[in-house]
Amino acid sequence: MKSLKLAEKRYSVREYKHKNLSNELLQYLSNLLLEKPSISNASSLEIRFVENGFDLAPQLETVSGYYGKMIVAPHYYAIFSHPDDFSLNMAGYVGEWFILNALKKDIGSCWLEVRDSNQLKQILSIDTPKKAVALIAVGYAKKEFQGGxxxxxxxxxxxxxxxxxxxxxxxxxxxxxPxxxxxxxxxxxxxxxxxxxxxxxxxxxxxxxxxxxxxxxxxxxxxxxxxxxxxxxxxxxxxxxxxxxxxxxxxxxxxxxxxxxxxxxxxxxxxxxxxxxxxxxxxxxxxxxxxxxxxxxx
Ligand SMILES: Cc1cc2nc3c(=O)[nH]c(=O)nc-3n(C[C@H](O)[C@H](O)[C@H](O)COP(=O)(O)O)c2cc1C
Missing domain, CATH: 3.40.109.30 (putative nitroreductase (tm1586), domain 2)
Incomplete structure (x- = not known):
């Protein structure tokens, strides 16, 4: 199947149902991360799962999201990267690949900027020398997905x-x-x-x-x-x-x-x-x- 239909359906989901993704879908997403596109150099990028989004979102207010406005979601994936151009390009390339693959299972998502990498790492208790460069919120969209x-x-x-x-x-x-x-x-x-x-x-x-x-x-x-x-x-x-x-x-x-x-x-x-x-x-x-x-x- 051409990817066009999938990309047409895509939009940033900013409102999520108040429930966690099923275990089956979480497994699907974690399997995806094992098959990242080969263009990405595995060592330049780290993508970590953040399970308890509803609990953590209030603490991430001001740390992530436009103007510090956090999007509340059941889960997030935190992207960590080296600060060189290639690694950052791969963060975008792989992150968006991940988003479109999530959409194949009707999983809603939204990129979120990270405004303070150190604070984010502290709140998420993640220890890595790489910078936190973005979050991807995931969950069930409140609104049905529509094409077109x-x-x-x-x-x-x-x-x-x-x-x-x-x-x-x-x-x-x-x-x-939207x-x-x-x-x-x-x-x-x-x-x-x-x-x-x-x-x-x-x-x-x-x-x-x-x-x-x-x-x-x-x-x-x-x-x-x-x-x-x-x-x-x-x-x-x-x-x-x-x-x-x-x-x-x-x-x-x-x-x-x-x-x-x-x-x-x-x-x-x-x-x-x-x-x-x-x-x-x-x-x-x-x-x-x-x-x-x-x-x-x-
Ligand atoms: C690197 C990046 C960071 C983004 N950060 C945020 C954000 O912090 N908050 C937000 O609501 N949307 C964020 N977005 C989503 C964009 O606003 C959205 O993709 C764009 O407006 C196009 O809308 P669409 O995704 O619905 O097609 C971000 C997108 C990218 C690529």
Missing amino acids: EIYAASQNNSLSSLTDLGYPNINPNHSKG VSSRKSITELAFLNEWGNIPEIEELEIRGFHEALFYMRLAPSYGNRQPWYFVICNDHIDLIMDHSDDLSPFIQGIDAGIAMFYFEVGLHDSGIRGSWHIDALKSDYTLPDHHKLVGQYKF
Whole structure:
């Protein structure tokens, strides 16, 4: 099955039923962690299960969540990482892989920022030299999962382009679920150099339209969608907008999430390749505060 349907269903769950996940689902999640994607270097990342979320959430208030507003959930997974770019990218890549796999069993989830790593480690009694970079809340969503929220969130001008792209199941009137608005795919991509906006037909001919469409489904801190893709002959550059001056942890995780979604989209389109993050160099000029963080080489 293509992953698109799954990603369409995804949204951040901020309200959970007041009950623990079943033992069967908890076992499913812990098995998932044993099969982490091979791209991630096992030693750079640690993901720890936090069982008693309802008890701990009040103590984590101010320590985690936007503006210190904690999301109360039955359980959390705490992600610990080294502070280098690769490890942080892997935190985002693997965390989002985990979230989509949890969703296969209708487990709701939400990324939560960690504002104070030391305090979080102290409250959770976790001793590790790595930094706590994010929490993932998990549990049963109060609201049923629905497909198609993303379409309801599309701006008027982007809806027609989605239809053009041949996604026949679009239901533009569906608006029952929580929605987060997203950029259209031509706002995310450039050809050969920064600022050179491609026609949708050009993206279709090259087979990249679906992968870019996936990016519309990807979550990001504050829903900023800070990613851009510059399509070159033998690779695609991932450029991140760092003008918000957020912590390197958040920037690294957002970039890792972008790598994960784009790669899944490319693989679903039959385009093989892999991400490289070392010795990066672009042949064109980037605007201030924009950084080349990865190259997908075919
Ligand atoms: C690294 C990261 C940190 C996030 N931190 C929080 C948070 O602290 N609180 C929160 O409510 N949502 C948080 N989110 C969720 C985003 O706000 C959400 O993914 C985005 O608004 C898009 O909405 P959606 O996930 O429903 O599609 C975070 C997302 C990411 C990627």
